[in-house]
Amino acid sequence: MYAIVMCGGKQLKVAQGEQVSVELLGGDVGSKIVLDKVLLVADGDKISVGSPLLANAKVNAEVISHGKGKKVIIFKKRRRQNSRRKNGHRQSSTMLKITGISL
Numbered sequence: 832m833y834a835i836v837m838c839g840g841k842q843l844k845v846a847q848g849e850q851v852s853v854e855l856l857g858g859d860v861g862s863k864i865v866l867d868k869v870l871l872v873a874d875g876d877k878i879s880v881g882s883p884l885l886a887n888a889k890v891n892a893e894v895i896s897h898g899k900g901k902k903v904i905i906f907k908k909r910r911r912q913n914s915r916r917k918n919g920h921r922q923s924s925t926m927l928k929i930t931g932i933s934l
Contacts, residue, residue, distance in 0.1 A: 832846065832847060832872070832873065832874045832875075832932055833845065833846040833872075833873055833932075834846075834869055834870075834871060834872045834873070834888065834890055834932045835869070835870045835871040836866045836868060836869050836870065836890050837868040837869075837870060837884075838853045838854065838856075838866055838868070839853050839854025839855075839856075840854070841853070841854070842870065845890060845929045845932075846929065846932075847929055847930070847931060847932055848928075848929065849928075849929055850895065850926060850927065850928050850929075851926075851927050851929065852900075852924045852925070852926050852927075853924065853925055853927060854922075854923075854924065854925070855897065855923040855924060855925050856894070856925045856927075858894045858925075859894065860894055860895065860896060860897070861893065861894065862893070862894050863891065863892070863893055863894075863930075864891075864892045864893070864894060864927065865889050865890070865891055865892075866889070866890040866891075866892060867888075867889050867890075868884055869881065869884060869885045869888035869889065869890060870883065870884060870885070871885070872885060872888050872932060872934050874934070879934060885934070887933075887934065888932075888933065888934050889932075889933050890929060890931070890932050890933075891929070891930045891931040891932075891933070892927040892928060892929050892930060893927065893928045893930055894925060894926075894927060895926040895927065895928050896925075896926045897923070897924070897925050897926075898923075898924055898925075898926065899921040899922065899923055899924065900921055900922045900923075900924055901921070902919050902920070902921050903919065903920050903921070903922075904917065904918075904919055905917070905918040905919070905920065906918075
């Protein structure tokens with residue numbers, strides 16, 4: 832059984848028991864979160880598709896940790912002008928463990 836959920840502006844395919852990294856969510860480590868923006872739920876041959884969301888479908892998850900992703904370097908240069916800018920950015924993320932999918 833798997834589901835496709837919308838979280839942080841992105842669509843994720845999740846299954847029970849797996850760990851996924853999403854955009855930073857509020858909540859302490861160990862707290863429970865309910866993802867209610869479910870687009871699709873598939874259970875074997877039975878597939879339920881929303882238009883755009885399924886009404887009663889929910890995905891339960893548990894917050895494992897908060898962290899940051901890899902550093903992205905932003906480097907801007909204007910040729911022949913002796914003008915350079917270098918910035919770095921690390922996107923904050925939350926690691927979730929999917930505990931259940933209900934339809």
